Amino acid sequence: MADVIKTATRDAYGKALVELGGINDKVVVLDADLAAATKTGMFKKAFPERFFDSGIAEGNMMGVAAGLATTGYTVFASTFAMFAAGRAYEQVRNSIAYPNLNVKIGATHAGISVGEDGASHQCCEDIALMRAIPNMVIINPADDVEARAAVLAAAEYVGPVYMRFGRLAVPRIFDEDYKFEWGKAVVLSEGADVTICATGLMVKEAIEAKELLAAEGISAEIINVHTIKPLDKETILASAAKTGAIVTAEEHSIIGGLGSAVAEAVCESGKGVPVVRLGVNDEFGRSGPAVELLHIYGLDAQNIVAKAKQAISLK
Template sequence: MSKKVATREAYGKALARMGAVNSNIVVLDADLSKSTKTADFAAVFPDRFFDMGVAEQNMLGTAAGLAAAGKIPFASSFAVFATGRAFEQIRNSIAYPKLNVKIAATHAGISVGEDGASHQSIEDISLMRTLPNLTVIVPADAVETEKAVEAAVEINGPVYLRLGRLGLPAVFDENYQFEVGKAVTVKEGSDITIIACGLMVGHAVEAAEMLAAENISTRIINMHTIKPIDRDTVIKAARETGAIVTAEEHSIIGGLGSAVAEVLVQSEPVPQEMIGVRDTFGESGKPAELLQKYGLMPADIVTAVKKALDRKNG
């Protein structure tokens, strides 16, 4: 089995590599560069790296200024602080004027683990996808993260990249083609569709293997771009399989599940079940234990699939 790599690690490597390709890339961090892995960029381009201290609002405001001056700033902190503490700056100084700032936030979700509820961001997708002009990307593994960083550089406008702390197994190989706003069908299936993002894509693959043993044919879609969501792929899956399960390491309120439901209710209503954190804060614990407790494991997806199938066939 290949080594598990955290998406934050892949981000750091991609950032350093892209820095050599594009001299306009600058990086800002809120005194967390070793954790967010922007230290990789700082090591090779110290004159283009700015440690802003524990001051996310100032960091995002400064990033907006750098973007207005023609730079391509990547601003990083933990997701709960980047999106929560600096929401107003993101809204009014970045999204509203549509400035070319890339907010790459790490340590998202409950898999942050022992840092506990104060650091486990389960509302950041919801916050970011409500803002006009902002692209929201949630990579599923290290390969996709590197491709997403490259794509973010090419987008002329604000981007939110949601990254994690936990090492993840590879879903894709180096030949993988990433396109913003275009979901990827990881596995074909005819009975039901699982639409997942982030670490839940790997869990969906495991769930599909368990379901195959029961002769249930499961389609898996990696919805790496939450906004703009790939409406056509969602509608096609609904029409062809007749039931949907969404899976995300985020609150079921306002995240991927909500985004998919919005598409379905307007275009192709089918039974949908949602896997995610259910209107509660997290707690301190080992990542695997937390994913188990909050119902984010492959077995939980299997249960949701069977429930959706019962509704479909009822």
């Protein structure tokens, strides 16, 4: 068996921007002194006249992105998730989302898998923050193929989009001809006993968890929720009706992210099924190797299995 390709979604983002730059001369990229890390440096090298560095000033960068967008450009603004969704939250809300401007926020280094830099840089609250903003679309791709497809789709969409990318190289899940459907959750494999709704790097863990559950005679349905807002309620509720139990899995706080969004949708459907959330519990991260941290914080296939059994027991 060939080695599994491992690529960080931030790398796929950088490459997709270069691809976009070649086919759309209205694409402009902004960064805040992190071009090497966010991978927008690839675009800078290819299209230096359409790349602008704001320096370490994320609030101003978001405002500049907004102003540029009013003049007809499709603007990608990048920094780490902590600074994009956290530090520049209010600029994103008031200068980008409120006027509904065509700005794509490329937030890299999301979640605990930032690794050694530690809690100050491990943003596990960005989805919660962005979800609460009207007009905002949130996409959290699972691998490099999906990340590329999401970037290309975001450029076609007119309006604000928050795209969440990781630092850690993750295994490729999808074939190169994978079609990204805007706002549509993807049922990766069908099952009968429990639904696992996963997003980002937890999709791969969910696929592994399915194998582990199968060994114990439990049939899991796997849904890749790449778009967290707007949430594809139809696909998720149809699966819930079929399996009668849901586990959510995300590299984000259990508060306000995918788990919350799914729980809200299920509760309001009036067809309640147990929803058990797996994510970073209400705590800060710490320094350490990314893969080790993912296990320490319970973000792995084994914990999805445990949560799946818990969800089934609550039926």
